[in-house]
Amino acid sequence: MIYQSEPSMVSRSGWGARSATNNLVNLGSKQYIVIHHAGDANDNIVKVYPDEKAAMKRYQEIHMDSNGWADIGYHYCVGIKGTILQGRNDTKEGVHTPGYNYCSIAVMIHGNYDIRSLTSTQKSKLVSLLAWLCYTNNISPSKIYGHGDLASSSCPGSSVKSQLSSIRGLVMNKLYPQPEN
Template sequence: MIYSRYLWIVCVVLSLFYQTNCECPKIYTRNEWSARKALSTRPLREDPPPYVVVHHSATRSCFSVEDCSKLVKSIQDYHIDHNGWDDIGYNFLIGGDGTIYEGRGYGLHGAHSIPYNARSLGVCLLGSFKDTNPPNVQLKALEDFLSCAAADHKIIADYHLIGHRQADKTECPGDRVHAVIEKWPHFEANPQDASPKKL
């Protein structure tokens, strides 16, 4: 499937005739949200990865760069100090205002979904979405981010999109988020168990 690349080409063509913005969304770097240095890193087993795993943080929501940066920092602190991980678990995170934050970043093994850590991109929507709908701007940011990632070969063009609950015993990414992504073109209803059971 080349849906993401198709969307990108359509956007470029439309931009020749209309005021259409095809720029990829800004990603706030680790330095910009004052990340701690990762204790260690390791590359993905498959890069670009064939899977994208969507999460929610199951925390409060945030709607500004200042507040979301603090929330992302607190998640990193929890993952390192409480979970004993080397860094924040996710590759990227998205705030309620649509801002995107670099977690581990591209090309690096995550700690977000045990069967898929070695061959996926883990993206976390900041907030708790069991009973609350995610803001449209947050979902749009996720769509745009994934389209750009596919176009830039950061994930494979025909990537498989899954929710965290499809890989582990969890409610993540929340009923409301999962109900949305299962309607998206890249959604994989029956994903394979992608790697050995280890972080």
């Protein structure tokens, strides 16, 4: 396995995250990475909040104030312009895939990928993030799933779902590059 450096990302303080409440549970053994999309109706949040930091604050606000969660439900997010943003502390259990929250890292892509397309920049940044997460947590790329692979859901949207195999392959190639002849 080839070393993967941490990709550049906006910290919680960099996007103005609120402090999580004390109700967070420690995450168990990290066995999976689950990819999500925001899936908001008509892609409204990224339309109203095109600044990725502002969108991240809005997602956290919905999770904490409307859903009553202790923090944003996801550990990492990729914005519509490809910026990686830190979410919930990845030593704490997320709120994203019932039955897998205790053993998985959640990565959410801002926007609704049933009605928008994953850009090449987003895909590239997502692959870098996933490769780093696989490397640092000793998770096989074969254990990268879309939310809908583990639960009854259309998440992470048809545009992302159709590329999951390619994404896993790109992560595998970053971790285990083939030697040149």
